[in-house]
Amino acid sequence: MRPETIEHIGKVETIVQQAKAILSRYGYPDDLRTVVVCGTLSQIIEHHDAILTLIRNDKIGSSFALARSIVEGMYRGMWINICATDEQVKSFEQDDRLPLKMPDMAKAIDQRLQGNGYFEHLLGKSWVALCSYAHTGMLQLGRRFTGPNLQPAYRDEEIVEVTTASTTCILLLVGKFLEAQNHGKDCKEAEALLLTYGRSARPPLKPSGSV
Secondary structure (H helix, E strand, C coil): CCHHHHHHHHHHHHHHHHHHHHHCCCCCCCCHHHHHHHHHHHHHHHHHHHHHHHHHCCCHHHHHHHHHHHHHHHHHHHHHHHCCCHHHHHHHHHHCCCCCCHHHHHHHHHHHHCCCCHHHHHHHHHHHHHHHHHCCCHHHHHCCCECCECCCCCCHHHHHHHHHHHHHHHHHHHHHHHHHCCCHHHHHHHHHHHHCCCCCCCCCCCCCCCC
């Protein structure tokens, strides 16, 4: 990897650690909705840590396969956090199934946050590629070869793109979770991290305090 890619990986790692520190300032209620979102955040943050560990150990294909789970976790967590009814959250606990497909969740989140189609656009732009990496599709298989040789060939630009998108998804959910918990100042602090690691996917959302 190029030095600037290594630097970027260190930067997004530090940023997620900062987000974890913000989250750890408080105890949270034990209602079902909060518990589910907290668990989702814990899982996608662990996936993020695993992605960086895998990249540093030259297991980049496996790291890319985990990116889908972070993006999906963000959408599921965001929908449960700000869109789902109490009955829908309870049904998820009982049946381990959400009532909406991913595109419907994205649309509902956009409507709730006045996101101007951002979440729908992000899903449409990334989901097919993420699934290909996760399910050993042609995007993944095509990067297992360097010319005719069975030698992985993942570009630095792709590594930066995957780690940037994963970091952005975590920060989006952290911010809106804190806002829903009435920690508006901390929400703004978490959202400000979106501007600290290069080109981010920050959406044009309503100002904090509107949810």
